[in-house]
Amino acid sequence: MSAFHGVYPYLVSPVDADGKVKTAVLGRLVDDLINKGVHGVTPLGSTGEFAYLTPVQRESVVRTTIEAAAGRVPVVAGVASTSTADAVSQALRWQSLGATGILAILEAYFPLNDTQIHAYFSAIADAVDIPVVLYTNPQFQRSDLSLGTIARLAGHPRIQYIKDASTNTGRLLSIINQSGDKLKVFSASAHIPAAVMLIGGVGWMAGPANIAPVDSVRLYELCRAARWDEAMVLQRRMWRLNEAFAKYNLAACIKAGLAIQGYDVGDPVPPQAALSAEDRETLRKVLEGVS
Numbered sequence: 063m064s065a066f067h068g069v070y071p072y073l074v075s076p077v078d079a080d081g082k083v084k085t086a087v088l089g090r091l092v093d094d095l096i097n098k099g100v101h102g103v104t105p106l107g108s109t110g111e112f113a114y115l116t117p118v119q120r121e122s123v124v125r126t127t128i129e130a131a132a133g134r135v136p137v138v139a140g141v142a143s144t145s146t147a148d149a150v151s152q153a154l155r156w157q158s159l160g161a162t163g164i165l166a167i168l169e170a171y172f173p174l175n176d177t178q179i180h181a182y183f184s185a186i187a188d189a190v191d192i193p194v195v196l197y198t199n200p201q202f203q204r205s206d207l208s209l210g211t212i213a214r215l216a217g218h219p220r221i222q223y224i225k226d227a228s229t230n231t232g233r234l235l236s237i238i239n240q241s242g243d244k245l246k247v248f249s250a251s252a253h254i255p256a257a258v259m260l261i262g263g264v265g266w267m268a269g270p271a272n273i274a275p276v277d278s279v280r281l282y283e284l285c286r287a288a289r290w291d292e293a294m295v296l297q298r299r300m301w302r303l304n305e306a307f308a309k310y311n312l313a314a315c316i317k318a319g320l321a322i323q324g325y326d327v328g329d330p331v332p333p334q335a336a337l338s339a340e341d342r343e344t345l346r347k348v349l350e351g352v353s
Contacts, residue, residue, distance in 0.1 A: 066136055066138065066193065066195070066222075066248075066265075067246075067264040067265050068101025068282050069275070069282050070101065070248070070265065071103055071109075071267075071268070071271035071272045072109035072268060072269045072271075073088070073091065073103055073104060073109065073127060074088075074109055074111075074269075074313065074317050075088070075106070075111050075119065076091075076327040076328050078328055079328075081119065083122040083123055083126065084327065085122065087327055088126045088130070089129070089130040090130075091272070091327070092127055092130035092131055093130055095271075095272070096134050098275040098276050098279065099275065099279040100271060100275050101135060102135045103127060103135060104137075104138045104139070104267055105123045105126075105127040106123060106140030106141075106142070107140050107197075107267065108199065108227070109268075109269030109312055109313055109316050110140060110313075111313050111330060111331050113142065114330075114331035120152070124137075124139045124159060124161065127139070136162035137161050137162050138164065138165050138195055138267075139156040139161040139164060139165065141153045141164050141166055141167060142167035142168070143169055144169045146181070146186075149166070150185055150189045153166075157191065161192065162192060162193075163193045163195060164193070165195045165197050166187070166195065166196055168183070168207075176208055179207060180211050180214055183207075183215055183221065184215065184218060187215075187220040187221050188218075190220065193220055193221075193222045194218075195222075195223040195225055195248070195267075196215060196245075197227075198224065198225070198227065198228065199226075199227040199228070209233070212241070213241060215245075216245040217244065222244075222246060224237060225247075225248040226248075226249065226253075227252055227253075229253060231253055231254070231257055234261065235262075238261060238262045247263045248265050248266055248267045249265075249266040249268075250266060250267070250268055251266060251268035251269065251270045251304055251307075252268075252304065252308075254297060254301070255281065256281060256284075256290070256293045256294060259285035270300075270303050270304065272320060273303075273319040273320055273349065274300060274303060274349075277352050278300075280296060281297060299351060300352060302348055302352075303349075306348045310341060310345075311335070313330040313334060314329070314330045314335065314336055314337050315337065315345065317329065317336070318336065318337045318342050319345055322345065322346050322349060323349070
């Protein structure tokens with residue numbers, strides 16, 4: 063596989079009322095997204111509700127995604143734990159199943175200092191032979207990656223990317239400036255992806271790409287071609303989707319959007335709740351403007 067770049071949807075995790083992963087639905091979604099041009103797929107990202115799934119469910123999601131992708135695009139599978147040993151075990155398992163890369167996520171109950179955070183991510187990268195994408199989302203994480211820790215981790219040969227969901231585009235520019243070519247930056251949809259591409263980003267990993275893959279890929283292509291005027295026209299239209307998502311639980315919103323588009327992905331895992339009928343109608347109207 064070549065270097066990771068472009069649009070990587072954070073896949074939903076379709077789970078039925080009995081807790082069984084809807085593998086047929088997930089497989090169809092992966093196949094459709096690839097056929098619509100996405101550059102990779104990421105199971106067990108935030109939109110994939112990794113924090114709410116059992117180990118058996120997580121493995122089913124990763125295995126199904128890898129099988130459906132069938133080597134056509136990279137599969138960067140999420141690893142998340144409060145325990146270093148468990149995170150390493152997950153990473154090794156996803157690699158053995160055929161994952162192309164690891165999205166490394168840190169969960170924390172007790173606060174951790176920079177040395178401990180560095181050790182957690184380094185242990186994951188030491189254990190595997192595939193590229194590692196650091197994930198940072200200070201809105202939800204108790205212990206975040208500081209710029210200094212990111213700079214240190216960028217020296218690891220397998221830590222090659224970072225997906226930052228801070229919504230702070232200045233922070234992204236600082237990461238790009240300090241890391242150079244050692245660490246390539248993916249944005250979140252909560253940033254303005256076109257702006258991140260302008261300052262040197264290589265793409266974005268995001269939930270909304272599940273329901274707007276064609277526009278997402280088109281936006282990426284316009285940015286790569288430096289057709290910024292056209293890119294910003296499309297970016298402004300797509301931003302309405304992000305504005306809608308900001309009002310709701312992310313997994314509930316993406317799953318509702320996919321249901322509207324004909325995918326039986328089910329509701330978010332409790333205690334999260336599905337969107338109300340009124341909110342679904344609001345979302346439906348927003349989706350009329352994207353593809």
